Amino acid sequence: xxxxxxxxxxxxxxxxxxxxxxxxxxxxxxxxxxxxxxxxxxxxxxxxxxxxxxxxxxxxxxxxxxxxxxxxxxxxxxxxxxxxxxxxxxxxxxxxxxxxxxxxxxxxxxxxxxxxxxxxxxxxxxxxxxxxxxxxxxxxxxxxxxxxxxxxxxxxxxxxxxxxxxxxxxxxxxxxxxxxxxxxxxxxxxxxxxxxxxxxxxxxxxxxxxxxxxxxxxxxxxxxxxxxxxxxxxxxxxxxxxxxxxxxxxxxxxxxxxxxxxxxxxxxxxxxxxxxxxxxxxxxxxxxxxxxxxxxxxxxxxxxxxxxxxxxxxxxxxxxxxxxxxxxxxxxxxxxxxxxxxxxxxxxxxxxxxxxxxxxxxxxxxxxxxxxxxxxxxxxxxxxxxxxxxxxxx
Amino acid sequence: xxxxxxxxxxxxxxxxxxxxxxxxxxxxxxxxxxxxxxxxxxxxxxxxxxxxxxxxxxxxxxxxxxxxxxxxxxxxxxxxxxxxxxxxxxxxxxxxxxxxxxxxxxxxxxxxxxxxxxxxxxxxxxxxxxxxxxxxxxxxxxxxxxxxxxxxxxxxxxxxxxxxxxxxxxxxxxxxxxxxxxxxxxxxxxxxxxxxxxxxxxxxxxxxxxxxxxxxxxxxxxxxxxxxxxxxxxxxxxxxxxxxxxxxx
Numbered sequence: 001x002x003x004x005x006x007x008x009x010x011x012x013x014x015x016x017x018x019x020x021x022x023x024x025x026x027x028x029x030x031x032x033x034x035x036x037x038x039x040x041x042x043x044x045x046x047x048x049x050x051x052x053x054x055x056x057x058x059x060x061x062x063x064x065x066x067x068x069x070x071x072x073x074x075x076x077x078x079x080x081x082x083x084x085x086x087x088x089x090x091x092x093x094x095x096x097x098x099x100x101x102x103x104x105x106x107x108x109x110x111x112x113x114x115x116x117x118x119x120x121x122x123x124x125x126x127x128x129x130x131x132x133x134x135x136x137x138x139x140x141x142x143x144x145x146x147x148x149x150x151x152x153x154x155x156x157x158x159x160x161x162x163x164x165x166x167x168x169x170x171x172x173x174x175x176x177x178x179x180x181x182x183x184x185x186x187x188x189x190x191x192x193x194x195x196x197x198x199x200x201x202x203x204x205x206x207x208x209x210x211x212x213x214x215x216x217x218x219x220x221x222x223x224x225x226x227x228x229x230x231x232x233x234x235x236x237x238x239x240x241x242x243x244x245x246x247x248x249x250x251x252x253x254x255x256x257x258x259x260x261x262x263x264x265x266x267x268x269x270x271x272x273x274x275x276x277x278x279x280x281x282x283x284x285x286x287x288x289x290x291x292x293x294x295x296x297x298x299x300x301x302x303x304x305x306x307x308x309x310x311x312x313x314x315x316x317x318x319x320x321x322x323x324x325x326x327x328x329x330x331x332x333x334x335x336x337x338x339x340x341x342x343x344x345x346x347x348x349x350x351x352x353x354x355x356x357x358x359x360x361x362x363x364x365x366x367x368x369x370x371x372x373x374x375x376x377x378x379x380x381x382x383x384x385x386x387x388x389x390x391x392x393x394x
Numbered sequence: 395x396x397x398x399x400x401x402x403x404x405x406x407x408x409x410x411x412x413x414x415x416x417x418x419x420x421x422x423x424x425x426x427x428x429x430x431x432x433x434x435x436x437x438x439x440x441x442x443x444x445x446x447x448x449x450x451x452x453x454x455x456x457x458x459x460x461x462x463x464x465x466x467x468x469x470x471x472x473x474x475x476x477x478x479x480x481x482x483x484x485x486x487x488x489x490x491x492x493x494x495x496x497x498x499x500x501x502x503x504x505x506x507x508x509x510x511x512x513x514x515x516x517x518x519x520x521x522x523x524x525x526x527x528x529x530x531x532x533x534x535x536x537x538x539x540x541x542x543x544x545x546x547x548x549x550x551x552x553x554x555x556x557x558x559x560x561x562x563x564x565x566x567x568x569x570x571x572x573x574x575x576x577x578x579x580x581x582x583x584x585x586x587x588x589x590x591x592x593x594x595x596x597x598x599x600x601x602x603x604x605x606x607x608x609x610x611x612x613x614x615x616x617x618x619x620x621x622x623x624x625x626x627x628x629x630x631x632x633x634x635x636x637x638x639x640x641x642x643x
Binding site for chain 2: 002005009300304309310311312314387
C-alpha cells in the first residue's frame with residue numbers, strides 16, 4: 001500500500017468520526033496552545049526586562065553598599081559625598097561618576113499634587129545614563145555646588161502637574177520647598193518596576209538638605225568601553241573595601257544584571273513550557289485511549305481488510321498514520337491559535353508576548369512525536385489481530 | 395514446459411490430512427480431524443454440514459485466513475505452510491475473493507471504494523482501481539449505484555457489491571460463506587444466479603459454505619462435513635463431468 005493511500009484512508013477515517021476526532025485533537029490543541037502562549041509570554045517578559053536594562057545607558061557600573069544578590073536585604077548606606085569624590089579619584093575621570101539619593105516626596109503645583117521619587121543627582125548623570133531631555137536643560141555644576149532649588153521633571157510628573165502648560169521656568173513645591181523647573185525628560189518607561197517617568201531630579205546637595213541626611217544611596221560609574229567595565233568594577237570595589245575595611249561594597253554591571261535576570265526569566269519560561277508540556281502529554285494519552293477504542297470498535301473492519309489482502313504492516317500504518325494525523329492536525333491548530341492568542345495578549349494587555357520559532361517547532365515536533373509514541377501500541381494491536389477472530393467479532 | 399507429467403494445472407485447493415484444533419481454556423478441541431480434499435480450477439462446490447461440523451474452519455483454512463494445525467494445504471499449487479503472514483496476505487489478495495454472510499462492507503464508504511479495496515492492497519493506482527471497480531459493479535448490475543453507501547442499499551444490493559469486490563481482483567476462487575444467509579428468497583436467488591454465471595462465464599471456481607439444501611443444490615459438487623471429517627463428496631448428475639475442459643492440453 002502506498003503512503004498517499006494510507007494518508008487518504010486515515011483522513012477519511014477522521015472525517016467519518018468527526019466529533020470524536022475533534023474532541024481527541026482538543027487535548028493536543030490545548031497543550032500546544034499553552035506551550036506557544038506561555039513561552040511567548042515568558043520570552044516577552046525577558047525581552048522587556050533586557051530592553052529596560054539596556055535602556056539605562058551603556059557600560060554602567062552601579063556601586064552600592066552591602067552585598068547585592070537576589071534575596072539580599074538592602075543595606076543601610078553610610079556612603080556620603082566624600083566617598084563620591086574618592087571614587088572620582090579612583091576612576092580618574094570625574095565626569096564619569098555620578099551619584100543618587102532617593103526619597104519619595106509629594107510634588108505640588110497649585111491644587112495638583114502627585115507623589116514622586118525625588119532623586120538627588122549631579123551634572124554628570126547624563127554622561128552615564130541615557131536620559132534625553134524633551135525641553136530645557138540638565139542641572140549644572142553650579143546648581144550642585146550652590147545647592148540651587150532647581151528641578152528636572154520626569155515626563156509623567158510634568159504632564160500630571162502642568163498638563164498642556166509649558167513648565168519651564170515655573171515653580172513646583174517639593175516636600176514643602178519651592179523649586180524652579182529647568183528641564184523635562186523624555187518618556188523612558190520603567191526599569192525594575194521603578195517608574196522613571198515619575199522621578200523629579202534635583203541637585204544632590206539640595207536633596208540631602210531637604211531629606212536632612214548627608215548620606216547617598218549609590219554611585220554610578222560609566223566605563224569608556226565594554227572592555228574596561230570589569231577592571232574598573234574591581235578597582236572601585238577594592239578601593240572602597242580598603243577605605244572601609246569592615247564593610248562590604250558591591251558593584252554590579254548591566255551585563256551581570258542581564259545575566260541574573262535572564263537566567264531567572266529563562267527558568268520561568270522553562271517551567272511554564274514544562275507545565276504546558278504536561279498538558280500536551282495528557283493530550284497524547286487521550287489520543288492513545290481513543291485509538292485503542294477505535295481499534296476495538298473497528299475490529300471487524302480490520303478483519304475484513306486483512307481478508308482482502310491487507311498485510312500486518314498495512315493495518316499498522318493505517319492506524320499509526322491516523323494517530324499521527326490527529327496529533328499533527330491538532331498541533332497545527334494549536335500553533336495557529338497559540339500565535340493568535342499571543343498576538344491578542346500583546347495587543348490587549350500590558351503583558352509583552354514574543355512568539356519564538358523554537359517554541360512553535362518544539363510544540364509541533366512534540367505533537368507529532370506524541371502521535372507516534374501513543375499511536376504505536378494501538379496500531380500494533382490492530383496489525384496483529386487474527387483475521388478470523390476479527391471477522392467474527394460483533 | 396519441458397517436463398511432461400504436469401500438463402494439468404495445479405488444483406485450486408489441495409488438502410492432505412488437514413487438521414485444525416483449538417485450545418479453549420486448556421482443553422484441546424478438534425475442529426477438523428484429517429481432511430483430504432481436492433478442488434479443481436473452475437469447479438462450483440458447496441460445503442455443507444450442520445453448525446459445529448467444522449465447515450467454517452475448513453472455509454477459513456481454504457481462505458488462508460487461518461493455518462492448519464497439521465497436514466498440507468496447497469492453494470493454487472503453493473504450500474501455505476511455506477508462507478509467512480505477509481505472503482499469505484498477498485496470496486489471499488491475488489487468488490481469493492471473499493463473500494460473507496453479513497456482507498462486511500465498510501459502512502460509510504461508497505460502493506465504488508468498497509469494491510476497489512482489494513486493489514489498494516495490491517498497489518494499483520487510483521484511476522485504474524476506480525475503472526476496474528466500476529466494471530465489476532456494472533458486471534453485477536450495480537453500475538448505477540457507484541456512489542451509494544451500504545446504508546442506502548438493500549441487502550441484496552449490498553451482497554452484490556460484496557460479490558463485485560470479490561471479483562475485482564480477478565481471483566481464481568471465490569469463497570462464499572453463507573452468501574444467502576441474510577437475504578430473503580428472491581435476493582438469495584439473485585445472488586446465487588450471479589455466482590452461477592460467474593462460475594460458468596469466467597471459469598472462476600466458486601466454493602460456498604451453506605446449510606441450506608436448496609442453495610447447496612445449485613452447486614455441481616457437494617462436500618458434506620460432519621464432526622471434522624468429510625462424510626460425503628458427491629457430484630450432481632446435471633453437472634458437467636469435468637470442469638477442466640478449457641485447460642486440456
